[in-house]
Amino acid sequence: MYSNVDELFSKMTKRAKKSAIRELLKLTKKPGLISFAGGLPAPETFPSKELEDITREVLEKESALALQYGTTEGDDLLREQITLRYQKMGLKITKDNVAITTASQQALDFLGRVFINEGDVVIVEFPSYLGALQAFNAFGAKPIGIESDELGMSPVLLEKKLAELKAQGIRPKFMYIIPDFQNPSGVTMPASRRKEIIEVAHKYEILIVEDSPYRELRFEGEPQPTLYELDDRGTTIMLGTFSKTFVPGFRTGWIIADPLILDKFITTKQSVDLCTPAFVQRIAARYMERGLFDAKLNDIIKLYGHKKNIMMDAFKKYLPEGVTWTNPEGGLFLFVYLPEHMDSEKLFMKAVENNVAFVVGHVFYCDGVSGKNTMRINFSYCSDEQIVEGVKRLGKAIREYKD
Amino acid sequence: MYSNVDELFSKMTKRAKKSAIRELLKLTKKPGLISFAGGLPAPETFPSKELEDITREVLEKESALALQYGTTEGDDLLREQITLRYQKMGLKITKDNVAITTASQQALDFLGRVFINEGDVVIVEFPSYLGALQAFNAFGAKPIGIESDELGMSPVLLEKKLAELKAQGIRPKFMYIIPDFQNPSGVTMPASRRKEIIEVAHKYEILIVEDSPYRELRFEGEPQPTLYELDDRGTTIMLGTFSKTFVPGFRTGWIIADPLILDKFITTKQSVDLCTPAFVQRIAARYMERGLFDAKLNDIIKLYGHKKNIMMDAFKKYLPEGVTWTNPEGGLFLFVYLPEHMDSEKLFMKAVENNVAFVVGHVFYCDGVSGKNTMRINFSYCSDEQIVEGVKRLGKAIREYKD
Numbered sequence A, B: 001m002y003s004n005v006d007e008l009f010s011k012m013t014k015r016a017k018k019s020a021i022r023e024l025l026k027l028t029k030k031p032g033l034i035s036f037a038g039g040l041p042a043p044e045t046f047p048s049k050e051l052e053d054i055t056r057e058v059l060e061k062e063s064a065l066a067l068q069y070g071t072t073e074g075d076d077l078l079r080e081q082i083t084l085r086y087q088k089m090g091l092k093i094t095k096d097n098v099a100i101t102t103a104s105q106q107a108l109d110f111l112g113r114v115f116i117n118e119g120d121v122v123i124v125e126f127p128s129y130l131g132a133l134q135a136f137n138a139f140g141a142k143p144i145g146i147e148s149d150e151l152g153m154s155p156v157l158l159e160k161k162l163a164e165l166k167a168q169g170i171r172p173k174f175m176y177i178i179p180d181f182q183n184p185s186g187v188t189m190p191a192s193r194r195k196e197i198i199e200v201a202h203k204y205e206i207l208i209v210e211d212s213p214y215r216e217l218r219f220e221g222e223p224q225p226t227l228y229e230l231d232d233r234g235t236t237i238m239l240g241t242f243s244k245t246f247v248p249g250f251r252t253g254w255i256i257a258d259p260l261i262l263d264k265f266i267t268t269k270q271s272v273d274l275c276t277p278a279f280v281q282r283i284a285a286r287y288m289e290r291g292l293f294d295a296k297l298n299d300i301i302k303l304y305g306h307k308k309n310i311m312m313d314a315f316k317k318y319l320p321e322g323v324t325w326t327n328p329e330g331g332l333f334l335f336v337y338l339p340e341h342m343d344s345e346k347l348f349m350k351a352v353e354n355n356v357a358f359v360v361g362h363v364f365y366c367d368g369v370s371g372k373n374t375m376r377i378n379f380s381y382c383s384d385e386q387i388v389e390g391v392k393r394l395g396k397a398i399r400e401y402k403d
Helices: A011-015 A020-026 A048-066 A076-089 A103-115 A130-138 A155-167 A191-203 A259-272 A278-289 A292-318 A344-353 A384-400 B011-015 B020-026 B048-061 B076-089 B103-115 B130-138 B155-167 B191-203 B259-272 B278-289 B292-318 B344-353 B384-400
Strands: A098-101 A121-126 A142-149 A175-177 A208-211 A236-241 A253-256 A333-337 A374-378 B098-101 B121-126 B142-149 B174-177 B207-211 B236-241 B253-256 B333-337 B374-378
Touching (some): A103 A130, A103 A208, A103 A259, A259 B011, A344 A374, B011 B130, B103 B207, B103 B236, B191 B207, B344 B374
Parallel strands (some): A121 A142, B174 B207
8 A cells, every 4th residue: 555545535534533433332242231322223123024025026026127227216116105105194295306315324415415515504403413413524514503492493592593694694504403203312393393493494595404214103192294394485305214114224215305406416316326226115115005114113113112111111210310311202212311510421431331331412412512411322122121121220320420 | 495595505516417418318218219328237137036035035034134224334244255256366355355335336436535625636548437437526526538549548648647747746546447348448458458557556656446347247258367456555446346247226336445445435435325235235145155146147148248249240230331349358338439520429319210329429538528439339238139120220320320
């Protein structure tokens, strides 16, 4: 290798740091350790048996299509099925509003490619999803976090910040919002709050990105309308994925947007990977067409609702006074607040000693310093017994913690 | 939508033009038209039956892995199988040199992300693969084409250009070479030429990218050593894919490189799509493990060799005097040179009238103006009868052509 190879790397590569969280997570590969860190769906929710039948049929009857190159915008039948599903939820869309992506992470990357020049401002929730922050940062974005309360992002603080930015001649490229069972906080925005946020967005002419991977995983309370359907000016871009409601191993997601904007994503995808695997797209399309999606979804919702309740009970029983947490109505994650003086990164080391792990909360705060006393907990992957035992160990680690 | 939405798009998006070739290809969606334009493998080469068995077994025995998130660098078993295959060819690599990509196009995009800042120079063959040129251009690369002869890129012209650039203080980020059955030209570089190119690259400390999607599809002549194995300084990055030797519908490819460089690609992939679908990777791994890959490959080689011969015979019979072409020893494409005065874009319209299509050659020349009298012809997709009839129509279109 050339000794001066480093000077060949792009600014983008030089900007990409090894994720600190990845380094921490390596410590959790320890036998016997119970991890609440990942975001993995429970493997018992995978419809292997149903997929055997569908895959066989797809290979028998339509392999010339399913094993060939696909179109960049995605399999027509899958786009139709996704369109139908959202139409039933009340969205006024056609197939021309839908493009398939190699799961949500690709859509997040595309947001960076399509909108962000180095130094551009984007608005995010505070805290927000780490994978999104990383994708935007890769393009040199300056994320600005807007504080949230128990109903999600504050429209008052949002408007204040946008006015401030406008006075400086700055128009953020978009605002990135996870309105349902937010990652990491578990908070859901009610319809009234959604309307207020959209109103502010329109006033300042800011695009809205609605990332909604967990939306269909509601085990309590009433579904809230999507930002997409509430937005009467068509300025919302919605992201969806099968990763939590079907299988992550297919890496199949979608973008729903105004065709003017969707077209930019499709042109981007052509250069990025040409198309998402036709094979998994066609299998997913047939799976939906047969109505298997809904049947399985109900099982998943029941399972995760049950697991969340187990965790809530264990929290009450085993976590010491002064620790609080969110109680999500759906999704896979909740957020824990330790007493102010505690540092969850220090606690992490103690927790790993006790054979339990979580994600330190500060990585979700785009300023890199807030949320030192927070942690994200996943409740979808562990068994009931592991949840109880893991929370017990977590409680012990918190009690053993020393500043 | 906001009337001023255009000002939100990034420089990258503004740079991405709708591909002219895509617009032309829309004209070929005409019933009865015989297309030599695409790069599609013949669907009769798809091992549907074998995949039925393997998929069933994967779903039965390892669905918890195959339907779950995978690691960013790729399925371990698949990386092992690919490593084994290249070790047998003589490459001194381990699994740590191999990362899986969402097929070759993603690897081309990664080259842009990892190395190219706006305005950076990259060296390409002249002509070169359009998908690569597009991927590099997305990042604002300045491609410089080095003329080729019947043995591939000229080392003399390469050295001249690199000396010129060095005098200007410019170090190209890499040189992009398709050494086997080049796309579009069909030309293969002999070992001696490869060594000369590597020598020049080392002298000027330029990284080499060896894109080799067709390497294993050799139906005549002797295999030439890879640039990767000839490069004793480890400065070559090799790209491979299953798209032409197995199935394109899996979108599974790989990068082989020094771990120092591979690490940058893996960090990039984490932000771009997290991982390639675990499902298709595991199926592909089991397919290779069972030795099915080689058996099928032999069939594909026989079929494409046969189709190429049919096309050569038809060319001799039906193309008018003054038209010449390359005669590839493998791969999917050949290149046709029309008489100098002819413009293949004009001919394209005449050809479509005659119900036959090809890709206009000038799109493969990075200066955007050379190669007006050339065209790329694919011989892998059409049936024998379609090849003969298509060439007959092409001959007629050439005869009918008027300046």
